[in-house]
Amino acid sequence: MPQKVLYWKGCMSRFRTRSIADSIERLLNLLNVDYTTLGEDEGCCGSVLYRTGQTADALLVSKRTLERLSSLGVKEVVTGCPGCFRTMSLDYANFFRNVPFKVRHISQFLFDMRDELRDHLRPMKAKVVYHDPCHLGRHMGVYEEPRALIKMIPEVDLLEFKYNRNKALCCGSGGGVRSAFPEVSLEVAKSTLLELPEGTEIVVTACPFCKYNFVEGNNKKVEVIDLPELILRACGG
Numbered sequence: 001m002p003q004k005v006l007y008w009k010g011c012m013s014r015f016r017t018r019s020i021a022d023s024i025e026r027l028l029n030l031l032n033v034d035y036t037t038l039g040e041d042e043g044c045c046g047s048v049l050y051r052t053g054q055t056a057d058a059l060l061v062s063k064r065t066l067e068r069l070s071s072l073g074v075k076e077v078v079t080g081c082p083g084c085f086r087t088m089s090l091d092y093a094n095f096f097r098n099v100p101f102k103v104r105h106i107s108q109f110l111f112d113m114r115d116e117l118r119d120h121l122r123p124m125k126a127k128v129v130y131h132d133p134c135h136l137g138r139h140m141g142v143y144e145e146p147r148a149l150i151k152m153i154p155e156v157d158l159l160e161f162k163y164n165r166n167k168a169l170c171c172g173s174g175g176g177v178r179s180a181f182p183e184v185s186l187e188v189a190k191s192t193l194l195e196l197p198e199g200t201e202i203v204v205t206a207c208p209f210c211k212y213n214f215v216e217g218n219n220k221k222v223e224v225i226d227l228p229e230l231i232l233r234a235c236g237g
Helices: 011-015 018-030 047-051 055-071 082-095 106-112 114-118 144-152 182-193 208-216 227-234
Strands: 005-008 076-079 102-105 126-130 156-160 202-205 223-226
Touching: 005 018, 011 018, 011 208, 018 223, 018 227, 047 055, 047 082, 055 082, 076 082, 076 106, 082 102, 102 106, 106 114, 106 144, 106 227, 114 144, 126 144, 144 156, 144 227, 182 208, 202 208, 202 227, 208 223, 223 227
Parallel strands: 005 076, 076 102, 126 156, 126 202, 202 223
Antiparallel strands: none
16 A cells, blocks of 8 residues: 555635546545545745746745655655646755655546556546646656556547647647636637547546646537546546
8 A cells, every 4th residue: 555645636626626626536445545625724835926937926935845845754645647747856956956846737647546546447438538738748758657547447449639748739728828818718728629639538637637638628519527536536536
């Protein structure tokens, strides 16, 4: 059994895409993972502040979070948000001397527990397309673990966007675009969804920002869910 980990929900999953956070916790419980959370008092990692150029504020926020997690003795952080993953992995390492914990995205964590997970997966007939989030893919190089998890689900047919992996199209939500230019953000989401291959039934992403924006800009009327939600469904949850 893995050592006790901190599940870091992230602001987006705590406030706007709660079903993602709920799905991750249910999966961790299903797999008997010894984990904890900080609840609604979690705070912020500083990701959006870094990405929108508010570096001074980002440093204040992230320093506060780093000191708090260090004082709690946290050794491993698991998050479902690629922005949090990138920030707590790369930005903290770049700006602070000592980061006493490692950080993994939930797709990496679940992939490492694939033997335990496999026993819970049931057949699910569906044509699924995986969308590579910018922070998870191009920023952190995580491309194969989400696809491997989807392929583990019996009877799922995994399709691909024409542009995938490091050439994947953006959802339009990242980098503060959704907040500053909401109309542009939704048009980007609609444009990306126009690239779906014929027969797609479910669009799966691995980022709460991507899911939120694709749901808002969904002019194709396909189902949009996050990776942990798909896996939980395949487990009968």
